[in-house]
Amino acid sequence: MRILLVGAGGVGSAFCAIAARRDFFETIVVTDYSLERAEAAAAQDERYAAARVDASSADAVAALCREHRITHVMNAVDPVFDMPVFEGAFAAGADYLDMAMSLSKPHPERPHEVPGVKLGDEQFAVAEQWEAAGRLALVGIGVEPGLSDVFARYAADHLFSEIDELGTRDGANLVVRDDDGNEVFAPSFSMWTTIEECLNPPVVWEDGAWHTTAPFSEPEVFDFPEGIGPVECVNVEHEEVLLMPRWIDCRRATFKYGLGEEMITILKVLHQLGLDSTEKVSVKGVQVSPRDVVAAVLPDPATIGPRMTGKTCAGLWVTGTGKDAEGRPTGPRSTYLYHVVDNEQTMREYGHQCVVWQTAINPVVALELLATGAWQGSGVLGPEAFDAVPFLDLLTSYGSPWGVRELAP
Amino acid sequence: MRILLVGAGGVGSAFCAIAARRDFFETIVVTDYSLERAEAAAAQDERYAAARVDASSADAVAALCREHRITHVMNAVDPVFDMPVFEGAFAAGADYLDMAMSLSKPHPERPHEVPGVKLGDEQFAVAEQWEAAGRLALVGIGVEPGLSDVFARYAADHLFSEIDELGTRDGANLVVRDDDGNEVFAPSFSMWTTIEECLNPPVVWEDGAWHTTAPFSEPEVFDFPEGIGPVECVNVEHEEVLLMPRWIDCRRATFKYGLGEEMITILKVLHQLGLDSTEKVSVKGVQVSPRDVVAAVLPDPATIGPRMTGKTCAGLWVTGTGKDAEGRPTGPRSTYLYHVVDNEQTMREYGHQCVVWQTAINPVVALELLATGAWQGSGVLGPEAFDAVPFLDLLTSYGSPWGVRELAP
Numbered sequence: 001m002r003i004l005l006v007g008a009g010g011v012g013s014a015f016c017a018i019a020a021r022r023d024f025f026e027t028i029v030v031t032d033y034s035l036e037r038a039e040a041a042a043a044q045d046e047r048y049a050a051a052r053v054d055a056s057s058a059d060a061v062a063a064l065c066r067e068h069r070i071t072h073v074m075n076a077v078d079p080v081f082d083m084p085v086f087e088g089a090f091a092a093g094a095d096y097l098d099m100a101m102s103l104s105k106p107h108p109e110r111p112h113e114v115p116g117v118k119l120g121d122e123q124f125a126v127a128e129q130w131e132a133a134g135r136l137a138l139v140g141i142g143v144e145p146g147l148s149d150v151f152a153r154y155a156a157d158h159l160f161s162e163i164d165e166l167g168t169r170d171g172a173n174l175v176v177r178d179d180d181g182n183e184v185f186a187p188s189f190s191m192w193t194t195i196e197e198c199l200n201p202p203v204v205w206e207d208g209a210w211h212t213t214a215p216f217s218e219p220e221v222f223d224f225p226e227g228i229g230p231v232e233c234v235n236v237e238h239e240e241v242l243l244m245p246r247w248i249d250c251r252r253a254t255f256k257y258g259l260g261e262e263m264i265t266i267l268k269v270l271h272q273l274g275l276d277s278t279e280k281v282s283v284k285g286v287q288v289s290p291r292d293v294v295a296a297v298l299p300d301p302a303t304i305g306p307r308m309t310g311k312t313c314a315g316l317w318v319t320g321t322g323k324d325a326e327g328r329p330t331g332p333r334s335t336y337l338y339h340v341v342d343n344e345q346t347m348r349e350y351g352h353q354c355v356v357w358q359t360a361i362n363p364v365v366a367l368e369l370l371a372t373g374a375w376q377g378s379g380v381l382g383p384e385a386f387d388a389v390p391f392l393d394l395l396t397s398y399g400s401p402w403g404v405r406e407l408a409p
Numbered sequence: 410m411r412i413l414l415v416g417a418g419g420v421g422s423a424f425c426a427i428a429a430r431r432d433f434f435e436t437i438v439v440t441d442y443s444l445e446r447a448e449a450a451a452a453q454d455e456r457y458a459a460a461r462v463d464a465s466s467a468d469a470v471a472a473l474c475r476e477h478r479i480t481h482v483m484n485a486v487d488p489v490f491d492m493p494v495f496e497g498a499f500a501a502g503a504d505y506l507d508m509a510m511s512l513s514k515p516h517p518e519r520p521h522e523v524p525g526v527k528l529g530d531e532q533f534a535v536a537e538q539w540e541a542a543g544r545l546a547l548v549g550i551g552v553e554p555g556l557s558d559v560f561a562r563y564a565a566d567h568l569f570s571e572i573d574e575l576g577t578r579d580g581a582n583l584v585v586r587d588d589d590g591n592e593v594f595a596p597s598f599s600m601w602t603t604i605e606e607c608l609n610p611p612v613v614w615e616d617g618a619w620h621t622t623a624p625f626s627e628p629e630v631f632d633f634p635e636g637i638g639p640v641e642c643v644n645v646e647h648e649e650v651l652l653m654p655r656w657i658d659c660r661r662a663t664f665k666y667g668l669g670e671e672m673i674t675i676l677k678v679l680h681q682l683g684l685d686s687t688e689k690v691s692v693k694g695v696q697v698s699p700r701d702v703v704a705a706v707l708p709d710p711a712t713i714g715p716r717m718t719g720k721t722c723a724g725l726w727v728t729g730t731g732k733d734a735e736g737r738p739t740g741p742r743s744t745y746l747y748h749v750v751d752n753e754q755t756m757r758e759y760g761h762q763c764v765v766w767q768t769a770i771n772p773v774v775a776l777e778l779l780a781t782g783a784w785q786g787s788g789v790l791g792p793e794a795f796d797a798v799p800f801l802d803l804l805t806s807y808g809s810p811w812g813v814r815e816l817a818p
Contacts, residue, residue: 185681185682265674275706277706283697283705284701286695288692288695290702293684293690293697294682297684297690297699298683
């Protein structure tokens with residue numbers, strides 16, 4: 001297996017650190033728009049090489065694939081570049097993996113009722129071509145989407161005879177402090193992307209169809225495990241809702257993000273003032289996008305790891321009818337399958353903060369399953385199209401176990 | 410009386426419109442950094458002339474005074490230019506009026522406990538020179554400060570034998586709508602200045618000394634008259650607190666601004682994210698001040714008048730011991746002296762929105778009292794240094810009456 005990693009930012013660098021401990025591949029060619037950043041990430045393993053890439057060009061991606069005889073393209077850049085990387089991999093005959101699907105566009109007239117272009121629509125539109133060519137695009141194989149989708153498959157195969165709701169729930173108790181020990185506001189993930197996903201109309205799968213709602217809809221307090229505790233969660237547009245119902249029978253699929261009251265207030269204010277806008281405005285003679293200004297005044301998420309404490313939890317809350325070991329329906333069941341990562345542990349062991357580390361470990365596991373043949377397939381497939389057990393076992397053997405919490409049904 | 414108006418923005422333009430109906434002066438030379446703006450404001454009366462001014466230069470202000478044989482300089486520019494305009498007037502032997510005093514600087518170590526440089530300190534520092542020269546600087550003669558200070562003098566002279574608190578309380582129920590009739594967030598006053606005054610440490614006079622607090626301290630809901638109703642008010646740094654105790658005996662002086670919960674949340678978020686900062690940051694190759702970006706994405710307050718409805722109220726809540734007509738102490742008393750302006754009325758009658766109109770009418774009244782000799786003085790004086798009765802009578806005769814509401818003591 002010869003991997004082209006596109007993007008050496010936070011997640012890409014953590015991917016390199018995790019993969020460096022595994023022997024299932026021959027090489028990883030680490031690429032980025034900044035050659036310096038690619039070289040920094042590639043420096044930690046002699047099997048790695050570095051190159052510059054223009055991720056907006058499918059031709060540039062394809063040329064790199066051919067030059068380095070790439071078998072798998074691992075896409076770790078901003079989702080705005082999803083399609084050129086996806087198309088470049090296909091053109092060069094490589095398999096493809098990403099952690100976020102092609103972007104959505106809201107419905108022009110009824111954005112808070114019906115979807116326009118949905119997340120991944122552009123990729124699924126060419127699924128037959130990928131299948132006919134015998135090539136695999138494994139889309140959405142980070143932590144969310146990714147591990148959450150693996151949990152969905154596991155729940156359908158082993159825990160539930162009938163599923164009412166597949167509810168991804170993400171929450172954390174991360175705190176960042178300044179040099180004086182005071183808490184500061186410092187998102188652990190790109191603020192630009194957080195604004196994008198939280199202010200887009202959230203999508204919900206219900207009774208056989210997708211619909212959208214207004215941002216921050218259906219707030220609920222979810223009690224996260226391992227000491228994180230209750231966090232206010234709201235509907236957010238996310239890939240799981242588009243992926244899970246394609247392979248798993250369920251009445252409802254939702255994604256709720258534990259933004260917490262503070263972040264919800266901040267996002268609402270930014271939107272109210274128009275500071276979420278990406279269109280440039282004129283400010284005393286210069287042109288800037290307000291959203292870029294917001295991102296610029298906040299600390300770089302890649303730099304906050306050493307000043308951060310706490311845990312992050314990704315998981316799937318499944319409700320429906322349980323089943324026993326023989327597959328016979330039991331009674332009503334409500335189960336939360338989850339994966340918790342402690343920032344101090346990932347900083348100590350890998351030098352990467354927990355949110356990017358938790359995203360990056362899952363595609364490494366998936367690539368290893370593809371390398372060993374434990375996972376096989378062609379077409380454009382989500383993680384739930386594959387057997388969950390070998391994935392969860394391998395994740396555990398990486399030293400990062402998952403958990404199950406039974407809730408009152 | 411020959412007036413030099415420095416600044417033809419919202420308040421300056423409204424000043425021109427109000428003064429145009431009065432005959433106590435010979436000329437007003439309307440000046441601005443933009444000659445075009447000065448000319449537009451000067452066009453409405455044949456006694457007016459227009460000129461360009463650099464308000465940051467005391468020499469430029471003095472030269473204009475001499476050229477036009479100015480007797481009174483009316484300062485209506487951003488308070489950042491207070492000192493050069495004040496000094497330019499003195500150099501040219503003119504009297505001076507402003508609506509906001511020289512700026513404060515927080516205490517470097519204990520900003521939320523003790524004042525650093527206070528509002529007006531730079532002006533009061535040279536009070537003896539003004540007095541020796543027989544010249545008058547009447548500082549803080551807008552609505553707040555201004556009319557609120559006149560109310561303080563009236564309360565001390567006519568309503569109270571002993572004053573516990575002089576509490577300026579400002580509130581409004583103004584709403585701005587877009588073309589579709591939906592409410593939009595559009596501050597009726599400069600957002601840059603709102604951030605400045607609301608995020609500076611508020612100052613309070615108590616038991617013979619000034620102290621400061623953290624921003625947004627001591628929230629209270631005050632019930633404003635004439636249909637405005639209850640609004641959440643918080644401590645804000647304002648001139649009244651520095652002016653009133655210099656002339657009027659009181660145990661406590663406060664200023665609380667009815668920002669409302671929405672504006673308080675917005676200001677807190679802007680501060681939390683660092684978007685209130687005036688220091689330039691680098692954003693994709695250009696340098697901008699985040700606060701300038703916030704101001705740039707919001708509607709220009711000068712343009713929202715036609716889309717705004719509602720009333721604004723400026724007033725002074727006085728508590729203490731009342732007195733009867735003979736000056737004998739009665740019992741505990743709690744009185745709100747106020748001035749309410751309806752936006753639809755000022756738009757219809759003057760073409761200016763109510764907040765700038767209410768600020769601008771008070772210096773016109775004051776200048777008329779100085780022209781007739783009803784008010785006389787020299788030195789650096791606040792409005793409370795003069796008899797309140799002729800001011801309130803003349804304000805009423807302008808068609809803009811004031812009110813009194815007795816509250817439960």
